[in-house]
Amino acid sequence: MTCWNYLPAEIKQHVVKKLDFMSRVALRSTCRLNYHIVNSTKLELPRVRFGYKRGRSLIVIYTGIEKFLRLEFGNCEQGPVVMKSENTCDPKETITKLLPSPVNSIVYSILTLISLLAHQSILIKVMEWEVSPEDFERLIGRLILIFLDGQKFRITEIAMRQQKWTQILHKFPFDLLYFDELENIRQMALTIHPQRLTLFMVYQFKQCINGKWLYSTDMRMKREAWESNYVIRIKTDNEKHNVETPPTTTAMFLSKNIHRTLGTEVKSDDIVSCCHKSECGAFVYTVEKQFEYHLDYLKSQKCGLGSFCKRCSDPFEYWYYQNLPRRVLHESFWTDFILNIDQGLIREELRGKYERNERERIQKASKKKKLVPSWGFRSEVPIQNEGGQGKKKKKNPILENFKDSEDVGEPEVVSLEYFEDSEDSEDSEAMEYQKQTSDFMAPRFIVTVVLFPILVSFIFYLIWF
Ligand SMILES: [Zn+2]
Ligand SMILES: [Zn+2]
Known part of the structure; x- marks a missing residue:
């Protein structure tokens, strides 16, 4: 088992490249050398969400389509708790852990976010902030900057709910990221409707200011006119005009079988619109009259749907946006970007x-082989079996406030014994997995046999055990 230590650094980096996200985290915390090996191996994450609302906070790290690690922090009577799940929001598959009390759950969530993601090696393609502008300015932004203490996130795009552009441009703590690497700032909004299960159209405003793309992405599940049907240019003090890319508002229909674009064209003295159809969808472009020449360029584009195109987009992005409305079912607490979430009838019909x-989907799909959970996301006793273990199942009064997780059991009390238990179980789990693996070259096998003794021997974070 000493072989890992004698491997040359490049070989170790190759192994690290094959690791899943939590195995990287685990290996990074074993020793100084491994820390440097992991931190010198690049990782790209398609999306990370951080949320804060009424004392609860949320971290979701997406690693691929239908692959994510979810951590929700809150408070119960005994103190702060974290609820962890992998690839699911189902409360029955969530592990609840009590965190040591003196620190509050918001601080835990921010420290966790930073320790997991604020590293040179990690590039976050989209970081979505589900925080109200007020909470961001008053609390969250400040705390993040304090705990980052000069470290920074690497982020290509920041996404947040609809708000005033000046609010974002003047108040967002851009010091939390490497500004040169930031390409897009996106405001996103969704209007739900039970007419269909996926998005029907998107109104998108796009403008380039000082080399950054500003997007206002307004998603609709049925044909609707845009209330603010104008190209509103964002003006800033030190703006450098980008004449090649004038501000444009596009009504994008996600299917090309659209015959009517009525109500999406703007008729005004200082604004011009034009319709366009491509292999991917149908569009109505709107620009200020002074930029009319830009319409010819827009019409020459093969696809302007971006993340909404089934044919041309990044498959993860397409999957993510098409499944956004499903939040009303899976994460009903985290739906503040949905403009009409208070329309109960519409919401409940869509949820149904x-x-x-x-x-139906579960019935159709053949039973999936249960995957080995990520490091830090395993529980040796399934939560729902706890009652059968002779323990009295008490209802936790505060946990019931976690609207999405009525079925979560009593939080386990963290103790030294508990740590030892968890080590043993991970070892036996590893052995079992080893027996099942016939392909000795599988990365999982290398992880299990070579790395596991290192991983389980080091306990660094209360959250993970
Ligand atoms: Zn301007
Ligand atoms: Zn396309």
Whole structure:
């Protein structure tokens, strides 16, 4: 088992490249050398969400389509808790852990976010902030900057709910990221409707200011006119005009089988619109009259749907946006970017449709082989079996405030004994997995046999055990 230490650094980096996200985290914390090996091996994450709302906070790290690690922090009577799950929001598959009390759960969530992601080696393609502008300015932004203490996130795009552009441009703590690497700033909004299960159209405003793309992405599940149907140019003090890319508002229909674009064209003295169809969808472009020449360029584009195109987009991005409305079913607490979330009838009808749709999907799909959970996301005793273990199952009064997690059991009390238990179980889990693996070259095998003794021997973070 000493072989890992004698491997040359490049070989170690190759192994690290094959690791899943939590195995990297685990290896990084074993020793100084491994820390440097991991931190010198690049990793790109398609999306990370951080949320804060009424005392609860959320971290979701997406590593691929239907692959994510989810951590929700809150408070119960005994103190702060973290609820962890992998690839699911189902409360029955969530592990709840009590965190040591003196620190509050918001601080835990921010420290966790930083320790997991604020590293040179990690590039986050989109970081989505589900925080109200007020909370961001008053609390979250400040705390993040304090705990980052000069470290920075590497982020290509920041996404947040709809708000005033000046609010973002003047108040967002851009010091938390490497500004040169930031390409896009996106405001996103969704209007739900039970007419269909996926998005129908998107109104998108796009402007380039000082080399950064500003997007206002307004997603709709049915044909609707845009209330603010104008190209509103964002003006800043030290703006450098980018004449090649004038501000444009595009009504994008996600199917090319659209015959009517009515209500999406703007008729005004200082604004011009034009319709366009491509292999991917149908578009109505709108620009200020002084930029009319730009319409010819827009019409020459093969695809302007970006993340919404089934044919041309990054498959993860397409999957992510098409499944956004499913939040009403899976994460109903984290839906503040949905403009009409308070319309109860619409919301409940859509939720019912998704529920039926997912039941059917599960019935159709053959039983998936249960994957080995990520490091830090395993529980040796399934939560729902706890009652059968002779323990009295008490309802936790505060946990019931976690609207999405009525079925979560009593939080386990963290103790030294508990750590030892968890080590043993991970070892036996590893052995079992080893027996099942016939392909000796599988990266998982290398991880299990070569790295596991190192991983389980080091306990660094209360959250992970
Ligand atoms: Zn301007
Ligand atoms: Zn396309």
